[in-house]
Amino acid sequence: xxxxxxxxxxxxxxxxxxxxxxxxxxxxxxxxxxxxxxTTDDQPADDETTDADTAAQxxxxxxxxxxxxxxxxxxxxxxxxxxxTHDTGEDAYFCSAGCLAAYTAEPPRFEGPxxxxxxxxxTEYETESFxxxxxxFFVRVANPDHVDDIMMKNPTPFATREDALAFTESFDAxxxxxxxxxxxFDMELATFYRGKFFNDEEMNSSEGNESTENTTNTA
Numbered sequence: 465x466x467x468x469x470x471x472x473x474x475x476x477x478x479x480x481x482x483x484x485x486x487x488x489x490x491x492x493x494x495x496x497x498x499x500x501x502x503t504t505d506d507q508p509a510d511d512e513t514t515d516a517d518t519a520a521q522x523x524x525x526x527x528x529x530x531x532x533x534x535x536x537x538x539x540x541x542x543x544x545x546x547x548x549t550h551d552t553g554e555d556a557y558f559c560s561a562g563c564l565a566a567y568t569a570e571p572p573r574f575e576g577p578x579x580x581x582x583x584x585x586x587t588e589y590e591t592e593s594f595x596x597x598x599x600x601f602f603v604r605v606a607n608p609d610h611v612d613d614i615m616m617k618n619p620t621p622f623a624t625r626e627d628a629l630a631f632t633e634s635f636d637a638x639x640x641x642x643x644x645x646x647x648x649f650d651m652e653l654a655t656f657y658r659g660k661f662f663n664d665e666e667m668n669s670s671e672g673n674e675s676t677e678n679t680t681n682t683a
Contacts, residue, residue: 531558534658540559543592546587550581551582552579562617564586565653568584573661573662584596588622601645610635
């Protein structure tokens with residue numbers, strides 16, 4: 465189905481909550497992810513900034529950072545980006561929440577450290593701004609035609625349960641049982657969204673076919 469035939473990300477939500485602040489939120493666009501040097505009058509001066517203050521802000525996605533799972537350039541998809549930091553300090557960047565879900569299920573599979581995740585961030589569906597994954601509510605979107613999304617489909621993040629519920633009510637395919645939190649991310653969800661990265665036999669077969677094709681083409 466062509467992109468123009470898919471449901472626009474804000475059209476659905478405006479229809480579902482016409483006349484409310486939901487429509488206003490849907491009009492906000494993201495410029496750049498909040499960086500550590502973005503301060504307000506309520507924040508401490510530079511010499512008073514603590515490690516906790518720094519940890520509470522997402523990093524700007526590096527322009528050359530590849531998604532840890534699918535290898536796409538993450539910064540090319542600012543409306544869907546995700547990121548996390550392990551408790552050992554290693555950072556990981558993702559094109560989307562679906563790739564974040566895959567990575568969190570088994571970081572070593574994607575060359576990540578075998579250590580706990582400290583903080584994760586996802587791009588909120590309405591505002592296209594980073595929010596902490598631990599505070600988000602995700603809709604387990606199963607149909608790629610329901611959201612004009614990258615990687616076909618992803619767990620779609622919302623800032624509040626009410627926003628997530630409004631989205632589910634826009635489609636007959638979903639109900640409250642499809643609303644998840646980051647603590648619900650597991651291997652089942654990872655394989656639902658990025659199953660091909662967990663099918664070693666399929667991946668090895670694909671790599672073998674590519675090698676054969678390359679040999680044939682250069683013979």
